[in-house]
Amino acid sequence: MTGKLAIVTPAKNEAKNIPKLVGSLAGQTKRPDLWIFINDGSTDNTVEVLEEEIKKYSKAFEHTSIQISNYEDEDQSYALGPKYSRIIKFGLTKLLSYEKEFKFEYVGILDSDVFPEKVYYEQLLKKFEYNPKLGIASASKQQEDYGNEIITSYVNKSFAPSGFRVWRRACLDQTDYSISISQDSVSAARAIMLGWKVQSFPELEVSLRQRGAKFGFEYYGKSAYMRHVPYLYVLAGAARMFLLGKKDDARQYINGYKKSAKNNIDRIEDPLAIKYFKNRFFYKLLGK
Numbered sequence: 001m002t003g004k005l006a007i008v009t010p011a012k013n014e015a016k017n018i019p020k021l022v023g024s025l026a027g028q029t030k031r032p033d034l035w036i037f038i039n040d041g042s043t044d045n046t047v048e049v050l051e052e053e054i055k056k057y058s059k060a061f062e063h064t065s066i067q068i069s070n071y072e073d074e075d076q077s078y079a080l081g082p083k084y085s086r087i088i089k090f091g092l093t094k095l096l097s098y099e100k101e102f103k104f105e106y107v108g109i110l111d112s113d114v115f116p117e118k119v120y121y122e123q124l125l126k127k128f129e130y131n132p133k134l135g136i137a138s139a140s141k142q143q144e145d146y147g148n149e150i151i152t153s154y155v156n157k158s159f160a161p162s163g164f165r166v167w168r169r170a171c172l173d174q175t176d177y178s179i180s181i182s183q184d185s186v187s188a189a190r191a192i193m194l195g196w197k198v199q200s201f202p203e204l205e206v207s208l209r210q211r212g213a214k215f216g217f218e219y220y221g222k223s224a225y226m227r228h229v230p231y232l233y234v235l236a237g238a239a240r241m242f243l244l245g246k247k248d249d250a251r252q253y254i255n256g257y258k259k260s261a262k263n264n265i266d267r268i269e270d271p272l273a274i275k276y277f278k279n280r281f282f283y284k285l286l287g288k
Contacts, residue, residue, distance in 0.1 A: 161200075
């Protein structure tokens with residue numbers, strides 16, 4: 001396995017999660033060659049804890065270049081939506097500035113509250129090597145920490161969430177990374193429409209904080225509306241949450257979609273992505 005891997009991690013007030021994050025990366029059987037850590041205006045000691053933890057694992061990171069950058073944004077909220085994509089875009093731009101030093105073939109995002117199993121990156125890169133059309137990939141199995149219990153869930157096999165995805169560099173170059181709400185969905189849709197495979201793998205897993213813990217699932221309903229997802233698909237997604245015992249999440253998800261439709265909020269404008277979202281069911285039948 002010769003391809004170099006670069007990872008971008010955005011973080012805001014994540015001091016509590018940093019030790020587990022650093023330990024998770026240090027324990028990987030394939031560690032990144034370049035790790036760009038973006039501090040999004042943290043008011044706690046996120047950066048100090050990060051630096052301390054990196055020192056603890058200095059031997060593990062002997063061949064990893066770790067760069068810490070501060071990001072400033074007028075929007076001081078937590079980072080979903082367009083702000084999240086601005087932070088990632090900032091990180092990707094930083095990453096590209098090291099291109100002469102690191103000829104990386106793979107680019108990943110790892111959110112600061114996501115902790116991949118130790119073979120995660122080794123196995124993902126093998127998936128890319130096996131299938132030259134695989135453009136974006138991730139684990140499918142998620143162990144979500146709800147505080148009083150751990151709930152296992154699976155990502156749709158034709159999607160790869162932003163917080164723990166990896167791109168083939170050629171796919172990222174072709175599809176670009178633009179500023180948008182639900183940029184993970186937009187970039188996945190663009191990749192599929194341009195002939196790349198997007199896939200999550202059920203044999204790979206990550207542990208993570210409960211999805212929507214900071215933002216509420218109304219946000220995800222809003223996101224679905226902004227992506228032109230038909231209401232029938234939203235109801236199907238809510239029904240799946242309900243069956244998994246996530247009743248409040250299901251209600252919030254539907255409410256977020258309905259409120260957004262009622263208020264006629266702006267929606268994404270990417271023609272390729274819109275075409276995919278509106279016809280997603282038929283593309284799935286075609287195996288896309």
